[in-house]
Amino acid sequence: MKIAIIGAGPSGVNAAYWASYEGHDVEIFEMKEKLATKPCGEAIFNEGFNYVHFKPNETKSVLSYVENVHVYYEDEFLLEANTKPYYGYIVNKSNFLEEILNDAIDNGVKFYKKRFVEVIDANKYDLIIDAAGYIAFFARRNGLSYNGYKLAPAIRGYGISNDIRDDTLYISLFKYGYAWIFPYGKNKCNVGIGGHVNSKLDLENRLQKFLKKFNVKLTSKIEGAAFPAFGPLKRLRQNNIVVAGDSAGMVMPISGEGIRFALFAGKFAFKNDYEKIFKERYYNKLTTGVRLLNFWFGMSKEELIKAINTLDPKTLVEIFIDAKIPSILKMIKLFKDINLSKKLISLITSNQ
Ligand SMILES: Cc1cc2nc3c(=O)[nH]c(=O)nc-3n(C[C@H](O)[C@H](O)[C@H](O)COP(=O)(O)OP(=O)(O)OC[C@H]3O[C@@H](n4cnc5c(N)ncnc54)[C@H](O)[C@@H]3O)c2cc1C
Incomplete structure (x- = not known):
């Protein structure tokens, strides 16, 4: 098949890798010059690695292995726990995506950066994968139903702190979301907050309070984005267009975790029975x-x-x-x- 992929996030690059590995003729378009510019916590639950072609110990993009969590409510300590059998990794997402994309290019994929796709000649391709993330206008414009698709805001920055452990996630819940401090290699951290609130200032204030507790010194600006927070689309296909990852609402509503599902969708988006595979594996989990x-x-x-x-x-x-x-x-x-x-x-x- 001749396949066009819009967006080189986790779903797009993984689709490019697996589709080219299976012998398809693939072109991928990314509007930005660099990969992973959209803010993210960069935490990948172990299961996510089942869908990529290398293991966590085979990539330099893994910065921290995490298997503990400290939970707070509005900065008051509630509990600490070992999360096993669940565990995960904090990655440098830009390096992680680049690694997948470079291997896809080695398989023969054509990559076009700084190419914003607004319209595409659908007759030129057997399949178009809309992997363009949460803004998701391409599939929407082309008739896919986005009924019930709603976004929630989230912000993210980087910092340093000597008061966090490098195998532990720190989470502070509040009524409509949570703030996080994730280890990002030695003494560094990825910090942020997401939730169902209208005010960015409210999120920023809550985050600053939590960061103070751990003497986090910010080393970057705080940047904003959003995630689809109310479950996946019912249909993933319209004629020769399919959606994958955020553009299909594949984010765990209660945690905002989306990389695992985006990688999964990328691995299967070009298969005939993609919708069935997704329904059987993750649809019910995400709607629950x-x-x-x-x-x-x-x-x-x-x-x-x-x-x-x-x-x-x-x-x-x-x-x-x-x-x-x-x-x-x-x-x-x-x-x-x-x-x-x-x-x-x-x-x-x-x-x-
Ligand atoms: C602040 C924040 C923190 C998060 N933290 C985590 C976390 O720790 N763990 C986790 O699992 N999930 C997290 N998520 C969710 C996760 O980031 C997403 O679910 C995941 O990145 C979705 O991957 P994707 O490939 O579908 O889309 P994206 O990662 O959004 O990638 C889409 C790509 O398409 C490109 N693009 C968009 N439109 C066009 C166009 N028209 N033409 C060409 N290119 C285009 C974009 O530039 C982008 O590179 C977080 C989300 C936010 C907002």
């Missing part, structure tokens, strides 16, 4: 993530803290990373609270 997000929004601060303190850390990690709704047995202590038990029952019984 929407239910969990709504449940989080519906809880008071006290209820949220109670739930976090009552559930065991492994269950909390499963909720956050894999959108697993805990069994009634695990939640039994929470049912003693009348208000909370009503909300839990509606979470368990609701279908999207």
